[in-house]
Amino acid sequence: MTRIIAVSGAASGIGAALAEALRSGGDRVIGVDLKNTEVTADLSVPEGREAAVRGVLDAAGGRLDAVVACAGVSAPDPVTIKVNYYGVVGLLEGLRPALAAAPAPRAAVVGSISGTQPLDPAVVAACLEGTEDEAVRLAEEAVARRHGGLLYPSSKSALARWMRAAAVSPEWAGAGIPLNAVAPGVVLTAMTAPLFEDPAMVKVMNEAVPMPLNGHAGPEVIADALRWLVSPGNSHMAGQVIYVDGGAEATLRGPEDY
Ligand code: NAI
Numbered sequence: 643m644t645r646i647i648a649v650s651g652a653a654s655g656i657g658a659a660l661a662e663a664l665r666s667g668g669d670r671v672i673g674v675d676l677k678n679t680e681v682t683a684d685l686s687v688p689e690g691r692e693a694a695v696r697g698v699l700d701a702a703g704g705r706l707d708a709v710v711a712c713a714g715v716s717a718p719d720p721v722t723i724k725v726n727y728y729g730v731v732g733l734l735e736g737l738r739p740a741l742a743a744a745p746a747p748r749a750a751v752v753g754s755i756s757g758t759q760p761l762d763p764a765v766v767a768a769c770l771e772g773t774e775d776e777a778v779r780l781a782e783e784a785v786a787r788r789h790g791g792l793l794y795p796s797s798k799s800a801l802a803r804w805m806r807a808a809a810v811s812p813e814w815a816g817a818g819i820p821l822n823a824v825a826p827g828v829v830l831t832a833m834t835a836p837l838f839e840d841p842a843m844v845k846v847m848n849e850a851v852p853m854p855l856n857g858h859a860g861p862e863v864i865a866d867a868l869r870w871l872v873s874p875g876n877s878h879m880a881g882q883v884i885y886v887d888g889g890a891e892a893t894l895r896g897p898e899d900y
Pocket of ligand 1: 674754
């Protein structure tokens with residue numbers, strides 16, 4: 643039977659590669675993005691997240707087999723917290739009841755190697771324990787202190803921590819829904835293209851994210867891993883952050899931290 647899979651960020655990069663791979667494998671994809679997809683919605687705001695959930699459910703027509711949240715931004719701005727944390731959590735929680743009714747439901751998110759790097763602990767704590775208003779206020783304060791660059795790693799760390807807790811809860815594992823993350827290193831997409839224009843930036847990036855195995859990845863590499871996570875074959879993996887990063891995480895954290 644054709645599986646129906648919602649993919650956010652489907653207009654570009656990893657989400658677009660995933661949507662294409664799923665479609666060529668016979669699945670039906672409902673893309674969610676700011677433009678050029680089946681469902682147009684802005685995941686940075688609560689109304690946009692509600693519109694995304696409604697739009698996916700309408701398009702799905704009563705059956706939703708999997709959700710993959712790829713949409714993300716890497717700006718040194720509070721919008722990064724709004725999209726990468728609240729946009730993902732809002733979409734997944736909104737679609738969870740529909741997933742729970744599917745015969746083999748699956749869900750996955752896109753983290754990042756950045757989630758293991760220096761971050762703003764107050765912003766992460768506010769995401770996990772506070773309100774969105776509080777998290778955004780703390781993110782604005784970080785920008786005012788010229789620490790906006792910590793917001794992307796903070797968003798991805800908070801997302802990984804939320805995912806690991808949610809994945810083993812009654813709502814996800816208890817409802818038979820495997821929930822996991824793929825955490826890429828550097829992927830060649832629109833998000834990183836500007837960085838490659840500046841050789842000094844490439845040097846900084848390669849030092850921050852060393853990728854001894856095959857270097858920078860194409861988006862289809864990450865899409866392949868996501869595809870398996872949401873396939874019927876993944877019946878027992880829950881709460882895992884899978885680093886598809888050319889060896890960056892093992893290089894940076896070393897052999898003891900696994
Ligand atoms: P991309 O820029 O090619 O695609 C991101 C997509 O998200 C775009 O289509 C964009 O329109 C959409 N999006 C952004 N804000 C949105 C909003 N408010 N509402 C709805 N859609 C929105 O970037 P890429 O590289 O494909 O990124 C996908 C995911 O992978 C992101 O979560 C990113 O953080 C993550 N990632 C990317 C890495 C890279 O090196 N490119 C490395 C690690 C993680």
